[in-house]
Amino acid sequence: MQKVTKLLLFLLMLPLAFASAASNKKVSEKRMAAYLMVFHRDDTHSLYMALSRDGYHFTALNNARPVISGDTIAEQRGVRDPHIYRGPDGAFYLVATDLHIYAQREGKRATEWERDGEIYGWGNNRGLVLMKSRDLIHWTHTVVNINEMSPELADIGCAWAPETIYDEKTGRLMIYFTMRHKNGPNKLYYVYANNDFNRIETTPKLLFEYPDTKITAIDGDICYAQGKYHLFYVAHDGTPGIKQATSESINSGWQYLPAWCDPEPTACEAPTVWKRIGEEKWVLMYDHYGQEIHNFGFVETSDFKTFRPLGHFNEGTMFATNFDQPKHGAVVHITEKEAKRLLNYEF
Numbered sequence: 001m002q003k004v005t006k007l008l009l010f011l012l013m014l015p016l017a018f019a020s021a022a023s024n025k026k027v028s029e030k031r032m033a034a035y036l037m038v039f040h041r042d043d044t045h046s047l048y049m050a051l052s053r054d055g056y057h058f059t060a061l062n063n064a065r066p067v068i069s070g071d072t073i074a075e076q077r078g079v080r081d082p083h084i085y086r087g088p089d090g091a092f093y094l095v096a097t098d099l100h101i102y103a104q105r106e107g108k109r110a111t112e113w114e115r116d117g118e119i120y121g122w123g124n125n126r127g128l129v130l131m132k133s134r135d136l137i138h139w140t141h142t143v144v145n146i147n148e149m150s151p152e153l154a155d156i157g158c159a160w161a162p163e164t165i166y167d168e169k170t171g172r173l174m175i176y177f178t179m180r181h182k183n184g185p186n187k188l189y190y191v192y193a194n195n196d197f198n199r200i201e202t203t204p205k206l207l208f209e210y211p212d213t214k215i216t217a218i219d220g221d222i223c224y225a226q227g228k229y230h231l232f233y234v235a236h237d238g239t240p241g242i243k244q245a246t247s248e249s250i251n252s253g254w255q256y257l258p259a260w261c262d263p264e265p266t267a268c269e270a271p272t273v274w275k276r277i278g279e280e281k282w283v284l285m286y287d288h289y290g291q292e293i294h295n296f297g298f299v300e301t302s303d304f305k306t307f308r309p310l311g312h313f314n315e316g317t318m319f320a321t322n323f324d325q326p327k328h329g330a331v332v333h334i335t336e337k338e339a340k341r342l343l344n345y346e347f
Contacts, residue, residue, distance in 0.1 A: 027090055032277045032333035036136070036342070038082045038094065039296075039329035045078025045100045046070040050323065051339060055276050055283070058313075060323040062347040073141045074098040074129055077108045081219075081270065083330040085164040087173060091134050092332070093197055095162035095175060098127035098143055120157040121183040128162045128177065132197040136338060137345055142198040146179065150203050157182045161219045161270065161328065164193075167250050173197065174251065176207050178218040185209075186216040188233065190251050208245060208254050210235060219328075222250065223273040225282060230304055232261065232271035232284060240267040242286055244304070261299065263309045266290030268297060274331040287328050288312060296326055 037050040037058055046066035050058040061067055070078040078100025085093045101123060103109035115124045126147040133139045146159040162177040176190040189204035208231060210217040216236040223230050231245045231254055242262040245254040262268050267290030275282050281302050288297040298318050299307035313320040320326070334342075 033336035034339040036334045037331045038084045039326040057319045059321045064323040076100045081161040081328040083163040084332045093164045094131040096129045099125035186218045188220040219270050221272045234269045242271045270328040272330045
């Protein structure tokens, strides 16, 4: 009888063991063959994708048209600030800001903003769009309104620029984003999502705030490299630009570094870091919106201390072959099979 009981327990535990093993599956960089960029544009507030084989020349999919229309997935009929991440389970996780800044002009809303701008400030959105896919073609999606998660969050002025990363310590997907209360200073917060990526399971906790707490910090991007976590973000300390903080922990203990990481004389935002496949080089990409015609800017580093300027798209070594004026992008590695699937798909 005891042997039968042990056998039954073993059989019952098998699905959990396989599920655990699948959730911790790592996709090797050696299998990667291309780079997939996601971004939005102000004229459509929709999701775009661009593909690159070499990490220098990017070509937008779907003839440079949206691959997903923002009005099909967002309560405010538009998305901004998309970020894509490959989880340890091999699935892709995409998050975006639920916000259309021109909704009144385009007849999608009666007012300029969703709520009173004098109270809640510019944009004043409250929702994030969470998406998940196994093949980069078919996506689940849900909208999470942060202000509905607890009474203490009812007055938030925004929930912007979400990103996803896997927390090895907890074994969970962590979403981090910009948030403020009413018109107060923006800070970075984090939450944890469920495995299906259609629900946030924890209330926001403070991830990082600027040393001078009156100064806004937005658009966080976390990467793990060379034995530590690197948080790149936008500091509104004078001309907005990119700064870095480092930590041994994914969501605490950040050491503030005062140096600017971008070379721009005018404002930029939306930093995101991606590694060159097979090289010990990382690219810091950002949205240079302070110039007359906004564009993505790039710097490259091998030590996270010195950043070599690569210029902007089509003004240096980086090229956008069939699109212009991208906004707030992110890049992820994909396999040759995944690249061919995207190229062959009729959106």
